Amino acid sequence: xxxxxxxxxxxxxxxxxxxxxxxxxxxxxxxxxxxxxxxxxxxxxxxxxxxxxxxxxxxxxxxxxxxxxxxxxxxxxxxxxxxxxxxxxxxxxxxxxxxxxxxxxxxxxxxxxxxxxxxxxxxxxxxxxxxxxxxxxxxxxxxxx
Numbered sequence: 001x002x003x004x005x006x007x008x009x010x011x012x013x014x015x016x017x018x019x020x021x022x023x024x025x026x027x028x029x030x031x032x033x034x035x036x037x038x039x040x041x042x043x044x045x046x047x048x049x050x051x052x053x054x055x056x057x058x059x060x061x062x063x064x065x066x067x068x069x070x071x072x073x074x075x076x077x078x079x080x081x082x083x084x085x086x087x088x089x090x091x092x093x094x095x096x097x098x099x100x101x102x103x104x105x106x107x108x109x110x111x112x113x114x115x116x117x118x119x120x121x122x123x124x125x126x127x128x129x130x131x132x133x134x135x136x137x138x139x140x141x142x143x144x145x
Contacts, residue, residue, distance in 0.1 A: 020074050022065075023058040026087075030057045033076045034083065034142065052120045053083040053140040059113035060136055064089035072133060081142050082122070088135040094126060095136070 020026040034050050057076070064071045068089025077084040095114045118124060121138035128134055 020061070021071060023061045026057045026061045026074055027054050029074065030054055030076050030083065030085070033078055050083075050142065053085065053142065056117050056120050056138050056140050057085050057087075059117050060085060060087040060138065063087075063095065063113050064136075067091065067093075067095075068133070073135070083140045083142060084137060085140065086135055086137040088129065088133060090133040092128065092132065092134055094134075 020029045030053055031050060034053070057074075061071060061074065064087050068091040070090055071087065072090060073086070073088035075084075075086040077086075095117075097114055117136075117138055121140050123137075123139040125137045126134055127137070
């Protein structure tokens with residue numbers, strides 16, 4: 001998985017004017033985007049093929065709301081056998097991996113979302129936005145297993 005920091009010149013509105021505003025709405029948007037992707041296939045149904053993309057979208061959205069000052073934009077794009085998920089927020093702070101030496105990671109509350117995103121995505125790009133904040137784009141392969 002690659003993590004690249006770059007500068008993005010796209011303006012992002014303060015509040016999403018339309019589109020999803022919660023992790024549940026983002027998951028619905030991802031499901032709609034890949035609906036029918038495996039309709040003609042006997043090997044997988046949409047939910048199995050999309051499970052990683054749904055989890056990554058949910059984690060990115062939750063992090064934008066909890067730690068990034070709110071969701072400012074969300075985009076989902078299907079490209080071949082991959083889903084591109086882009087989530088923008090108001091914070092310029094980069095995502096962090098939480099390491100608490102006093103508590104084992106499996107017992108810690110919180111701090112698991114970013115490692116999940118990095119594990120499931122083929123590529124993750126964090127871009128600074130000209131208007132402030134950041135955009136995180138994750139490329140998640142669609143798999144039937």
